[in-house]
Amino acid sequence: xxxxxxxxxxxxxxxxxxxxxxxxxxxxxxxxxxxxxxxxxxxxxxxxxxxxxxxxxxxxxxxxxxxxxxxxxxxxxxxxxxxxxxxxxxxxxxxxxxxxxxxxxxxxxxxxxxxxxxxxxxxxxxxxxxxxxxxxxxxxxxxxxxxxxxxxxxxxxxxxxxxxxxxxxxxxxxxxxxxxxxxxxx
Amino acid sequence: xxxxxxxxxxxxxxxxxxxxxxxxxxxxxxxxxxxxxxxxxxxxxxxxxxxxxxxxxxxxxxxxxxxxxxxxxxxxxxxxxxxxxxxxxxxxxxxxxxxxxxxxxxxxxxxxxxxx
Numbered sequence: 108x109x110x111x112x113x114x115x116x117x118x119x120x121x122x123x124x125x126x127x128x129x130x131x132x133x134x135x136x137x138x139x140x141x142x143x144x145x146x147x148x149x150x151x152x153x154x155x156x157x158x159x160x161x162x163x164x165x166x167x168x169x170x171x172x173x174x175x176x177x178x179x180x181x182x183x184x185x186x187x188x189x190x191x192x193x194x195x196x197x198x199x200x201x202x203x204x205x206x207x208x209x210x211x212x213x214x215x216x217x218x219x220x221x222x223x224x225x226x227x228x229x230x231x232x233x234x235x236x237x238x239x240x241x242x243x244x245x246x247x248x249x250x251x252x253x254x255x256x257x258x259x260x261x262x263x264x265x266x267x268x269x270x271x272x273x274x275x276x277x278x279x280x281x282x283x284x285x286x287x288x289x290x291x292x293x
Numbered sequence: 294x295x296x297x298x299x300x301x302x303x304x305x306x307x308x309x310x311x312x313x314x315x316x317x318x319x320x321x322x323x324x325x326x327x328x329x330x331x332x333x334x335x336x337x338x339x340x341x342x343x344x345x346x347x348x349x350x351x352x353x354x355x356x357x358x359x360x361x362x363x364x365x366x367x368x369x370x371x372x373x374x375x376x377x378x379x380x381x382x383x384x385x386x387x388x389x390x391x392x393x394x395x396x397x398x399x400x401x402x403x404x405x406x407x408x409x
Contacts, residue, residue, distance in 0.1 A: 150394070155325035157386030162375040204371075208386045212394020216307065218401060270398045273303040277405045289401075 134267070143217070143268035146259050149227065150215030152252070157207040165200035172196065175237035184236040206230060214259070217269015222292035224260035228253055265293055295351035300402050304356045307398055308344030311337045311363075314391060327391050330383035336366040336392065344399055353403045360399025367392040 134142070160168050175188040192199045210230065213223045235249040258264070265271030271293035278286040278293070314337050317329045329337065340362040347356030367389045373381035 151326050154327050154387040154390045157390050158325065158328060160386050162371065204386050204389075208367075208390030208393055211387065211390035212392070213397065214394075215391065216310075216394045216398040218394070218398050270303055270307075270401065273299045274401065274405050277300070281406060285404075 139267040142258075142262050142264045145255060146214055146217060146220060146264040146267075146269065149252075149255055149259060150211050150213075152211075153207050153214065153227065154211030157204060157211055160200065160204040160207065162201070162204065163197075165197070165204075168200050168203060169196060171238060171241075172199075174241040178238075178240040178242075180236050180239045188237065203230075217265035217267075217271050219289065219292035220265025220269060220271050221260050221263055224256045224264075227256040228260075231256065263293065297348065297351045300405055301348040301351045301356075304348030304359075304399060304402050305345050306348075307395055307402075308341040308346075308348065308359065311341030311344065311395055325387075327387045328383055328385050329388060330381065332380045332382075333366075333370075333384060333388060336363070340366070340395075344395075347399075347403075356399055357403030360396045360401075360403055363392045363396030363399065365396075367396060 172188060172192060175185050176193070179185040206226065207230065210223055210227050213219055214227070231249060231252045235246075235253075238244055239246055239249065263271070266275065275290065275293055278290045280286075314327060314329055315334060317327045318331075318334070320326060340359045343355060343359035343362065347353070347359055370381060370384050370389045370392065371386075374384060
């Protein structure tokens with residue numbers, strides 16, 4: 108690859124975020140509705156995931172967690188699961204239940220959406236590193252999950268038919284730390 | 294009565310979402326949306342109607358109370374499921390997540406200044 112090729116790619120990646128006049132396309136009502144549908148769909152996905160994390164024993168989750176050791180995807184992750192997660196399984200399991208239920212609830216209503224999109228990416232990566240090589244798994248289901256969260260993060264999808272979109276004007280006017288935090292999270 | 298603004302209308306929508314969640318009583322569980330237990334009907338109706346009333350009356354205290362009610366129901370669901378209570382039959386983490394989201398959203402609406 109020559110120097111001008113590299114410079115060309117840098118120019119593409121670092122192009123200004125505002126498009127020239129005539130190329131900018133504000134989201135239509137259909138676009139906004141579709142982005143809300145992606146966000147709400149992801150919310151239901153996580154709620155469905157939280158549904159089978161059943162306290163107090165979390166039996167199904169324990170089986171899935173051991174996949175990281177039985178069918179290793181990434182050595183250091185398998186080591187972490189074997190030596191840190193499984194010996195403290197119940198603490199970990201409660202954390203997973205709370206995280207996935209929160210992901211579902213917050214993405215569904217569109218509150219703090221960009222923060223929860225990042226949390227969703229992190230949790231999807233954790234699941235991927237544990238279950239990617241398990242029998243009968245479809246790897247693209249995990250890749251698609253990550254990409255859907257990318258879309259929700261990049262478009263700040265909570266601003267469309269979500270609580271973020273309703274409350275951001277008030278947060279922008281407020282000098283409080285809480286409001287600034289919510290502005291960043293949304 | 295105060296003028297309703299966007300945040301009050303959002304509270305009404307969130308209440309309507311709670312009432313609409315009762316549809317999951319008849320949607321097949323194999324579709325993996327949200328499981329609503331029979332004991333949860335009261336939660337969905339009472340706090341859903343409270344949220345609608347809070348938005349309709351532009352009364353943030355009522356909206357907050359509805360949100361706190363949903364959050365308390367979410368905590369109660371997971372406690373009852375953990376101790377194996379029959380009241381938790383037909384509920385799970387999806388129920389908890391739904392009520393957690395509705396509760397957090399209504400409390401946030403209630404805490405936000407009226408200029409919204």
